[in-house]
Amino acid sequence: MKYKIALIGFGVVGQGFARILLRRKAMLKRAYGVDVEVVAISDIRLGSVYVDGGINLDLALKLLRREGSIKNYPKGRKGLSSLETIKETDANVIVEVTPTNLETGEPGRKHIKTALSEGKHVITTNKGPIALAYKELKEIAERKGVLLRFEGTVMSGTPVIATASELLAGDEIKEIYGIVNGTTNFILTKMEEGMSYEDALRMAQRMGYAEADPSMDVDGWDAAAKASILANAVMNGDVNIKEIEREGIRGISQEIIKSAMRKGRRIKLIIRVWREGKVRARVKVEEVGKESPLFTVSGVTNALVFKTDNLGEITLIGPGAGGVQTGQAILSDLLAINRLLQAI
Structure with missing residues (x-):
């Protein structure tokens, strides 16, 4: 199954997930039948890019190290806001990894609500929206027939949510x-x-x-x-x-x-x-x-x-923290989505 991902946020966690994909992409296809492609990245500070055929993550990370942003990525549609990226790209999984806000949950709360309402699966490591609005977001996901996963919100990649809700x-x-x-x-x-x-x-x-x-x-x-x-x-x-x-x-x-x-x-x-x-x-x-x-x-x-x-x-x-460690939580959630969709 093919998953087209839009990364909303490209800080430590988003970059950690990108590095995992660079190492694991072939294994994911071979072992799980999962074809993963990051088609969009949108970060309020670092820039945004949408490439229909998929972003070269190695190049994006090199640009970030060299220039401090991805604004000069050599192709694709530039300058989309986070909400435009969610609505206007062909991503079918939105990975929301913007910073936590425990007062309002924003902007992550709106990102997740919009993605779910658009009929897109959501994976988030952002504690704010889940701590403040879990039941509201869960109801939207159920109504739209999509999945909301948030393993990385409690102990990074250590699988406490999956253990509690699935293994137990x-x-x-x-x-x-x-x-x-x-x-x-x-x-x-x-x-x-x-x-x-x-x-x-x-x-x-x-x-x-x-x-x-x-x-x-x-x-x-x-x-x-x-x-x-x-x-x-x-x-x-x-x-x-x-x-x-x-x-x-x-x-x-x-x-x-x-x-x-x-x-x-x-x-x-x-x-x-x-x-x-x-x-x-x-x-x-x-x-x-x-x-x-x-x-x-x-x-x-x-x-x-x-x-x-x-x-x-x-x-x-x-x-309980770390870019690659929390990136592992995103990957495990993506594989859980794949497993659940195959069971339907």
Whole structure:
């Protein structure tokens, strides 16, 4: 089956996915019967191009490295906006990888709504639209008979959504808890090694783990968005991100870290999603002991635990960020779309 992809956003994740396609294109055709072609790229800063016969991704990436944009790509239709790219190209899969906005979900929310309304499948790694408008977007997808996939919104390429919604089908998930923000886990790990919060944050910023304004991570908003996605998409809840009990790590001192360590415990920023009459969620700093599967999860690594009725606890540990890692989530979603369409 042939998939013509439009990439909406060509930052770290979009480029990571492009690099995977360059390496895996022949294998995808041979092993899965999937022919993948990126026909359009649209990025508000880097430019846009639509080539009916497909974009040469190697050339696009080289242009980006050399010139800082794709505006001088040698052929194709240039200058289309994101919405025009979605509506006016022959792409049948829209990959939405623009930056996250947890206030309104825009512009990703409108991109996804437009694509679904146009009868196009959507894969997104953008947390904002799924955290804020999952049920609305799901309803449009179902009405139009297309698929909405979002594996990369929680733990990058580590397959938590697929595990919960597909591999655990038939079991009851009673609770989900874990570490889903690598930046805060890195800071807390460095504080265990003796660094102050301020020094650990500066190191995280130097290494590219934290933004110049780190509030999305250190104030727990990123974790709350992921908790909201798990609550609504996995446990069928109706959780508003702004109503989630949320705590960050700004107030964590060396004294708090050392007090936990003296007891043989560690400080972690943990999300919990559970059912208590209705589905609830929170983000909270907790002490964990050696009996916890989260005790040894350090640095930027993420981990999520599913408490289930039939299987007990299942723990997934893996990377929670990175261009190629999140690009893998896009690829796995594309193959899931192919598998589901073939089953119809």
